Amino acid sequence: xxxxxxxxxxxxxxxxxxxxxxxxxxxxxxxxxxxxxxxxxxxxxxxxxxxxxxxxxxxxxxxxxxxxxxxxxxxxxxxxxxxxxxxxxxxxxxxxxxxxxxxxxxxxxxxxxxxxxxxxxxxxxxxxxxxxxxxxxxxxxxxxxxxxxxxxxxxxxxxxxxxxxxxxxxxxxxxxxxxxxxxxxxxxxxxxxxxxxxxxxxxxxxxxxxxxxxxxxxxxxxxxxxxxxxxxxxxxxxxxxxxxxxxxxxxxxxxxxxxxxxxxxxxxxxxxxxxxxxxxxxxxxxxxxxxxxxxxxxxxxxxxxxxxxxxxxxxxxxxxxxxxxxxxxxxxxxxxxxxxxxxxxxxxxxxxxxxxxxxxxxxxxxxxxxxxxxxxxxxxxxxxxxxxxxxxxxxxxxxxxxxxxxxxxxxxxxxxxxxxxxxxxxxxxxxxxxxxxxxxxxxxxxxxxxxxxxxxxxxxxxxxxxxxxxxxxxxxxxxxxxxxxxxxxxxxxxxxxxxxxxxxxxxxxxxxxxxxxxxxxxxxxxxxxxxxxxxxxxxxxxxxxxxxxxxxxxxxxxxxxxxxxxxxxxxxxxxxxxxxxxxxxxxxxxxxxxxxxxxxxxxxxxxxxxxxxxxxxxxxxxxxxxxxxxxxxxxxxxxxxxxxxxxxxxxxxxxxxxxxxxxxxxxxxxxxxxxxxxxxxxxxxxxxxxxxxxxxxxxxxxx
Amino acid sequence: xxxxxxxxxxxxxxxxxxxxxxxxxxxxxxxxxxxxxxxxxxxxxxxxxxxxxxxxxxxxxxxxxxxxxxxxxxxxxxxxxxxxxxxxxxxxxxxxxxxxxxxxxxxxxxxxxxxxxxxxxxxxxxxxxxxxxxxxxxxxxxxxxxxxxxxxxxxxxxxxxxxxxxxxxxxxxxxxxxxx
Numbered sequence: 001x002x003x004x005x006x007x008x009x010x011x012x013x014x015x016x017x018x019x020x021x022x023x024x025x026x027x028x029x030x031x032x033x034x035x036x037x038x039x040x041x042x043x044x045x046x047x048x049x050x051x052x053x054x055x056x057x058x059x060x061x062x063x064x065x066x067x068x069x070x071x072x073x074x075x076x077x078x079x080x081x082x083x084x085x086x087x088x089x090x091x092x093x094x095x096x097x098x099x100x101x102x103x104x105x106x107x108x109x110x111x112x113x114x115x116x117x118x119x120x121x122x123x124x125x126x127x128x129x130x131x132x133x134x135x136x137x138x139x140x141x142x143x144x145x146x147x148x149x150x151x152x153x154x155x156x157x158x159x160x161x162x163x164x165x166x167x168x169x170x171x172x173x174x175x176x177x178x179x180x181x182x183x184x185x186x187x188x189x190x191x192x193x194x195x196x197x198x199x200x201x202x203x204x205x206x207x208x209x210x211x212x213x214x215x216x217x218x219x220x221x222x223x224x225x226x227x228x229x230x231x232x233x234x235x236x237x238x239x240x241x242x243x244x245x246x247x248x249x250x251x252x253x254x255x256x257x258x259x260x261x262x263x264x265x266x267x268x269x270x271x272x273x274x275x276x277x278x279x280x281x282x283x284x285x286x287x288x289x290x291x292x293x294x295x296x297x298x299x300x301x302x303x304x305x306x307x308x309x310x311x312x313x314x315x316x317x318x319x320x321x322x323x324x325x326x327x328x329x330x331x332x333x334x335x336x337x338x339x340x341x342x343x344x345x346x347x348x349x350x351x352x353x354x355x356x357x358x359x360x361x362x363x364x365x366x367x368x369x370x371x372x373x374x375x376x377x378x379x380x381x382x383x384x385x386x387x388x389x390x391x392x393x394x395x396x397x398x399x400x401x402x403x404x405x406x407x408x409x410x411x412x413x414x415x416x417x418x419x420x421x422x423x424x425x426x427x428x429x430x431x432x433x434x435x436x437x438x439x440x441x442x443x444x445x446x447x448x449x450x451x452x453x454x455x456x457x458x459x460x461x462x463x464x465x466x467x468x469x470x471x472x473x474x475x476x477x478x479x480x481x482x483x484x485x486x487x488x489x490x491x492x493x494x495x496x497x498x499x500x501x502x503x504x505x506x507x508x509x510x511x512x513x514x515x516x517x518x519x520x521x522x523x524x525x526x527x528x529x530x531x532x533x534x535x536x537x538x539x540x541x542x543x544x545x546x547x548x549x550x551x552x553x554x555x556x557x558x559x560x561x562x563x564x565x566x567x568x569x570x571x572x573x574x575x576x577x578x579x580x581x582x583x584x585x586x587x588x589x590x591x592x593x594x595x596x597x598x599x600x601x602x603x604x605x606x607x608x609x610x611x612x613x614x615x616x617x618x619x620x621x622x623x624x625x626x627x628x629x630x631x632x633x634x635x636x637x638x639x640x641x642x643x644x645x646x647x648x649x650x651x652x653x654x655x656x657x658x659x660x661x662x663x664x665x666x667x668x669x670x671x672x673x674x675x676x677x678x679x680x681x682x683x684x685x686x687x688x689x690x691x692x693x694x695x696x697x698x699x700x701x702x703x
Numbered sequence: 704x705x706x707x708x709x710x711x712x713x714x715x716x717x718x719x720x721x722x723x724x725x726x727x728x729x730x731x732x733x734x735x736x737x738x739x740x741x742x743x744x745x746x747x748x749x750x751x752x753x754x755x756x757x758x759x760x761x762x763x764x765x766x767x768x769x770x771x772x773x774x775x776x777x778x779x780x781x782x783x784x785x786x787x788x789x790x791x792x793x794x795x796x797x798x799x800x801x802x803x804x805x806x807x808x809x810x811x812x813x814x815x816x817x818x819x820x821x822x823x824x825x826x827x828x829x830x831x832x833x834x835x836x837x838x839x840x841x842x843x844x845x846x847x848x849x850x851x852x853x854x855x856x857x858x859x860x861x862x863x864x865x866x867x868x869x870x871x872x873x874x875x876x877x878x879x880x881x882x883x
Contacts (some may be wrong), residue, residue: 164792172800179758225784230769269776
């Protein structure tokens with residue numbers, strides 16, 4: 001150590017520099033440093049001895065900092081390097097500290113300009129410390145510089161070896177002395193040497209593995225460094241806020257990476273996969289922001305494609321269904337976002353993503369097959385069964401959302417492009433059908449752990465979407481089989497979500513299209529009886545669960561067959577007419593009652609003297625029994641009585657049913673809330689309803 | 704008691720001086736740890752040195768857990784290239800750092816560190832078992848039996864997260880030797 005350097009450190013300038021340079025963001029004013037060094041002219045040796053503090057800065061910030069130091073020292077870094085070489089030549093050798101400083105200077109030139117030639121010069125210089133017996137400070141720079149060259153060359157093995165060696169040669173031997181210094185409050189003392197650099201070494205190694213490697217495109221071969229990442233995350237990075245403030249540390253990012261390594265989104269603990277997926281997620285976030293602010297601009301489209309390609313790289317790396325599921329969850333979300341944006345913005349740019357929903361279905365099938373314990377082999381050994389189940393449910397939800405968004409997009413395009421409507425609608429129908437097949441295969445009564453509750457409402461949406469595709473979107477000449485399938489999909493939709501009033505007449509329409517409107521009651525009565533008699537629905541209403549009011553209205557309404565007929569055949573707009581028909585019926589009944597009273601009086605002779613000649617259509621007010629007139633009156637009384645009874649029955653029924661139907665028409669539509677909230681509590685009720693007595697329903701449908 | 708404290712107070716600066724001179728020497732890391740070890744052997748029964756030893760044992764134990772976790776992940780993925788890289792690292796870590804840390808006899812019987820010492824030895828054996836070094840595992844078992852003879856009822860943490868008697872843990876370790 002030079003005399004000047006000793007003086008600088010002892011005067012506390014070094015410590016002050018260290019504190020001022022904290023944080024790698026390098027937001028510190030150059031002026032402040034200038035002020036700190038005006039008491040004594042600073043030299044490059046001073047700054048280079050503390051380069052571990054600022055060497056992890058990004059290129060631009062580092063270049064600015066070096067320029068500031070050059071002004072303070074009055075010598076460019078390049079000139080410093082040249083001068084030190086001249087000095088070495090003149091003296092036929094140099095102090096090892098000087099050799100290290102030159103290597104650091106050349107390395108800083110590389111970091112600031114990203115010019116590989118500087119790195120090669122630095123590597124040549126630092127080779128002086130390759131023998132493994134050097135001081136920790138020299139070994140640190142040796143491995144740190146060599147690791148950068150490995151990144152520059154794309155050599156993952158060399159990179160990993162140098163990082164592991166750095167840990168072994170530098171970190172391990174420094175930790176205990178650093179603890180001792182800390183215990184004596186000397187860890188940042190002026191003459192504590194390179195031991196005090198340990199927090200920066202942690203930080204730099206973390207940044208080298210997590211950030212610099214990705215910046216340099218090292219998307220392979222890093223998995224053994226997961227050990228170092230875990231060690232860094234265990235009370236090392238961010239553990240010395242008095243040296244490196246937490247907000248300036250990479251701790252948060254490190255913790256997220258460690259959590260991912262060990263969580264449900266891990267690919268069996270692969271660090272490479274975790275880093276690549278994280279980078280892809282960042283690219284996705286960027287593209288999402290651009291899509292929101294600029295729509296499908298050229299930059300947005302390029303960004304979406306870049307994110308898709310990044311996800312494809314992650315998918316290529318994934319070796320376990322756990323990792324594959326993690327990728328698919330994200331790419332499906334991106335697909336859904338793109339389709340939703342196309343639909344919302346009414347444009348259709350060519351944004352092909354290198355994935356299909358089918359791949360996600362296959363991953364789900366793989367996960368499902370391992371439910372009896374083999375899931376540990378699918379990448380969940382460390383994260384555990386709950387992670388495995390969480391992963392399955394999350395993947396399912398992304399599948400359903402991507403399916404529904406994509407199908408909606410096709411249906412929207414079909415309305416805008418009649419020439420291609422048939423093709424586009426059938427694309428949508430295929431997506432719906434695929435989801436429904438998936439649903440019917442896996443959403444069984446005991447599937448609560450791996451099928452999310454929201455799957456049932458999604459099944460309703462898909463089933464209704466399928467029916468609408470062929471019935472409501474008006475494809476020209478749908479095949480009879482398609483109409484038949486549409487009707488059965490509507491039936492399934494009613495089973496999954498019977499609280500959609502418009503679904504009941506939709507089923508009627510489908511049945512009419514296949515000539516089977518008369519089947520409506522036979523098909524829907526089991527569903528209506530199921531809802532009306534549901535123990536789960538009753539309990540839900542008793543507990544005043546979400547949507548209870550509407551559920552109660554439907555429950556009471558569906559217990560009445562006439563309301564069921566109204567549901568299938570009446571239009572809400574015609575509710576007034578229905579109510580008017582009831583009034584007409586009452587009027588008709590009153591007229592008939594009056595007529596029958598008159599006939600009865602006539603027959604019993606209480607009507608007074610008959611007219612000489614009764615007018616046409618008027619009855620004779622008295623009738624002699626046994627005459628044809630008397631027989632006619634008796635017959636009319638008999639017929640009228642039967643008709644009156646029938647009218648009374650109709651009036652009673654309609655007077656009971658119409659208010660129930662009106663209540664249904666006026667009840668709150670539950671679908672929007674369920675559509676937008678996957679965690680809506682009513683999803684749980686829908687699941688219970690679907691499976692409650694499902695055996696009975698299936699039997700009835702078969703019959 | 705007063706004597707121990709005086710010893711401890713005296714030991715800390717001496718240790719620090721040794722550590723720092725080790726850091727600054729040209730003897731390399733191996734020399735530094737040997738020097739630390741020698742100092743600890745002489746002065747380790749109280750105060751700062753004992754506290755530091757506890758910290759070192761605890762840190763080494765946690766580090767082995769992380770190394771084991773990573774090694775298992777690499778093995779599960781059949782990533783032989785990464786396994787080799789980490790295997791070399793662990794071998795060197797054990798030789799240069801762990802063996803010197805576990806070498807002193809006193810810490811296996813010192814009431815304040817013997818449980819940590821035993822936990823670390825079990826963790827080391829577990830890692831070796833997972834790496835299928837059965838001979839080394841047997842050596843570790845033999846060493847544990849010898850060091851803790853007559854103290855089989857002492858509680859140790861093995862496997863990680865579970866407390867059981869040392870004797871029972873040794874039985875489990877014997878099974879692990881072949882079943883990993």
